[in-house]
Every structure is written in C-alpha cells, then in structure tokens.
Amino acid sequence: MRFVDEFRDPAAARTLLGAIERLAAPDRHHKFMEVCGGHTHTIYRHGIEHLLPANVELVHGPGCPVCVIPMGRVDDAMWLAEQPDVIFTCFGDMMRVPGSNGSLLEAKARGADVRFVYSPLDALALATRNPDRQVVFFALGFETTAPSTAVTLVRARELGVANFSVFCNHVTIVPPLKAILDSPDLRLDGFLGPGHVSTVVGNRPYRFVPEVYGKPIVVAGFEPLDILASVAMLLTQLREGRCEVENQYSRIVRDEGNPAALALMGQVFALRPHFEWRGLGFISQSALRLHDDFAEFDAEQRFAMPGVRVADPKACQCGEVLKGVLKPWECKVFGTACTPETPIGTCMVSPEGACAAYYNFGRMHRDAAHLVARG
Amino acid sequence: MCLGIPGRIVEITDAAGCLAKVDVSGVQRTISVRLLADDMPGPDEWVLVHVGFAMAKIDETEAMLTLAAVQQLGEAYTDELEAFRGSTA
Numbered sequence A: 001m002r003f004v005d006e007f008r009d010p011a012a013a014r015t016l017l018g019a020i021e022r023l024a025a026p027d028r029h030h031k032f033m034e035v036c037g038g039h040t041h042t043i044y045r046h047g048i049e050h051l052l053p054a055n056v057e058l059v060h061g062p063g064c065p066v067c068v069i070p071m072g073r074v075d076d077a078m079w080l081a082e083q084p085d086v087i088f089t090c091f092g093d094m095m096r097v098p099g100s101n102g103s104l105l106e107a108k109a110r111g112a113d114v115r116f117v118y119s120p121l122d123a124l125a126l127a128t129r130n131p132d133r134q135v136v137f138f139a140l141g142f143e144t145t146a147p148s149t150a151v152t153l154v155r156a157r158e159l160g161v162a163n164f165s166v167f168c169n170h171v172t173i174v175p176p177l178k179a180i181l182d183s184p185d186l187r188l189d190g191f192l193g194p195g196h197v198s199t200v201v202g203n204r205p206y207r208f209v210p211e212v213y214g215k216p217i218v219v220a221g222f223e224p225l226d227i228l229a230s231v232a233m234l235l236t237q238l239r240e241g242r243c244e245v246e247n248q249y250s251r252i253v254r255d256e257g258n259p260a261a262l263a264l265m266g267q268v269f270a271l272r273p274h275f276e277w278r279g280l281g282f283i284s285q286s287a288l289r290l291h292d293d294f295a296e297f298d299a300e301q302r303f304a305m306p307g308v309r310v311a312d313p314k315a316c317q318c319g320e321v322l323k324g325v326l327k328p329w330e331c332k333v334f335g336t337a338c339t340p341e342t343p344i345g346t347c348m349v350s351p352e353g354a355c356a357a358y359y360n361f362g363r364m365h366r367d368a369a370h371l372v373a374r375g
Numbered sequence B: 001m002c003l004g005i006p007g008r009i010v011e012i013t014d015a016a017g018c019l020a021k022v023d024v025s026g027v028q029r030t031i032s033v034r035l036l037a038d039d040m041p042g043p044d045e046w047v048l049v050h051v052g053f054a055m056a057k058i059d060e061t062e063a064m065l066t067l068a069a070v071q072q073l074g075e076a077y078t079d080e081l082e083a084f085r086g087s088t089a
C-alpha cells in the first residue's frame, strides 16, 4: 500500500480501508458517484481508486463548474470580450476553455482586454478604477461561488458602480443530480455529496436522493481520509439497510447551510426556466439569472449578445465523462488530441475536471498500481 | 476555483462593508466576511476562504490540517495562492 504513506494519518487510512473491505459485500459491485470536482482531484491525486477493493468503484459526477459550461456560453463570453471598451474578467480556469473560435486566452492574444481575477470583488474594483470602460464579470459555479457574486452585486449597487455587469452562468447542484438519477445509462449505489456546496445549501436539499430514489448520500470533505470515511459510511448504510443523507464533513457543513448566503442568493438571483449543460443538454430550473431587481447589472440585458446555441465538438465525450458513464481514459481523444495544453473538452481544462486530474495524476497511479499488482 | 483555503483573520478593516484582512500562508489580502455576517469572525479566528469570501468558520486544528492537505495538492495550491496574492481588491 505505497500510496497510503502520503496520507495525513496512514494508520487511520489503513483502518478505514480495512473497514471498507469488510463492509463491501463480496458478491456485489458497488458504484458510488463523487459529485464534486474537488473530490475527483483528491481521488486521482492520491490514487484512491487503486486502494479501494475491486468491487468498490468511484465514478465522477458533474460537479466541476468549468466543465459544465456549454460551448455557446463560451462563445458569448468571447463576443463580450471583443466588444470595444469592455474589460472582460473571469476566473483563471475559464481562460483556456475552448469556444468554437478559440479560447478567451486566444481572444486576449488577438487584442481583447481579458483579465483573470481571483474574486468577483476584484472585477468590481477594476470597474471603479476604470469608469470609462465597461467591466464584465463571467460568473460561474455552483452554490459555492454564487453567494460571492450575489454579495458583489449588492456591493455594486451600494457603491453605484454603473459600468459593472455580470454574465451570469451560475448553476445549482440538485437538478443535474436528478438528471443523472433519471438517466438509464448508469446504475449507482450512492453518492459522495459535495462538501463546499453544502456549506451554503446544507444537507436538506439532498433528501430526495434517499426519499425519491432510494440511494444513500454522504456529504464528504476533500481530504483523502474524508473520501475513505465517506465510502465506509455509504457501505455501512447499505449493509444496515439504511438509506439517508449523512454528513461526514460536519466540521464545516451545518444542516441548515449558510442562511445569510441563501438569503442573499434569493435576493439577487432568479431561476432560469432551463439552461444548457455541456454534454448533459438542457436541464430545467438548473441555473440562475439575475433577478429583475438587478437587471441593470445583467450583461445579457446590457449587451445585445448573439446567444447562439453551438453543438459540442463531435470528438468530445465530456458529457459521458460528466455523467460518470465513461472514465476519462475511455474518451477517444484523451491524451492524444485532447491534453491540458490543447484541450478539446472542458474536463481537460480545470484542475477539478476529471480528464485533467486523471491526466496529471491518475495515469501514474494506474501504472504504479499495475506494477504493484504484477510484482 | 473550488478550492477553499484556510485563512486567519488579521483584522476587520471595514465593519460596515464587512471587509477583513486575512493571512493565508503568510500572504495577506482583504476579503469579504459578509457571508458570515450572522456570526462575524474576529481577529485570530480561522475561516475557509473561497474566491475572496469567507465561507465558514473553522477551528485552528482543522485549519492547520486542511492547510497541510491543500499544500499537498501542489500546483492547484500554488496557483490558488498566486491568484490570491496577485489581486488586491
């Protein structure tokens, strides 16, 4: 068990792995989905998939916010970035995501004023420093980041910053989970719930998973031991015939989430009737737009954006990867046409994307695991 | 961008605007604590910082352990810290 030595507490890891082995019914194959890209990163970084017994499999879910942005929205972002007088701001991860005419990084090389920011507040500060320019922020992410955008907009209104707007692409976690549970492609035995999203939404929104679909879900932290502990909790539930929402990450996540953040989101955002997800298609009530009260800050209203729907590239199998149907290395272009340097799909761009995480770490662990198995 | 990094509150710089100075691995910058307005953190308390916002309070032991784990992520951590350092809202 060479990888275990990298863990915070190798002895605890060994204990948990022992428990997992005992709990996993030998005559069954257990398939759990880790919802969050942060989990995927940890799993590949620490070779966890090779530490688990062969009949306990982790599949990746749709929880990487950069990965789920469809090509049409990237094209809209490019269009905005190329408008005269616009300073277009986004998170660093988003810069290399390919649209149908290159990435924002390439738009920048062609002369567009694209800047990456650490925080939406930095974009707002840029607007106050450049009153004669239009500053647009490319907002994306699940409920983890949406409250930050909400606070920034409230702040923009307080300060009366007229040259600031937001291109809103925030999405919510529950609808894609439902879509995956409804999809016939995949038979899952349970979920590792997203840790940081849950600091905001709490544990209650996941109740439908056991109640409607009869599957257990354990909200999990991001350290390797958290992942192992959560897998053990899922297996315990199955063993005992229970099916509940459990919280492994209770040191950070409270049952009720963060009510202040939820209230701010309610004030600033409204649900879109439907939204397109990369590879998953349109999912109803799965994304947020700015509330009418904040329409003055809505880039989609301020600019006459083309808003053209663009099909995902043919070679790209990100949808299959995002649904957990394919493993990254099973995509035809993985590691050949599609690499972190020249990504075709989104999952290869963000470090939280399954393909990038596997490309960077997973392959080594896989090779090492095969060597160990042979030796 | 989904990474949360533990930071120690140095001081509340603007109580009305909910701004605080935090220290993340020796790098200091201003973040917003508005999402914790119901239970405002004070100096020397630890918070989980995400895109320039304190998301949750954490205790010191947890902060240290999380920091050690996040540092193990290598590039993802240094990129995040670089971004954190680079901007001064």
Ligand code: SF4
Pocket: A315, A316, A317, A318, A319, A321, A328, A331, A332, A333, A334, A335, A338, A339, A343, A344, A345, A346, A347, A348, A349, A355
């Ligand atoms: S290898 Fe590239 S194209 Fe294939 S699923 Fe991954 S990111 Fe998408």
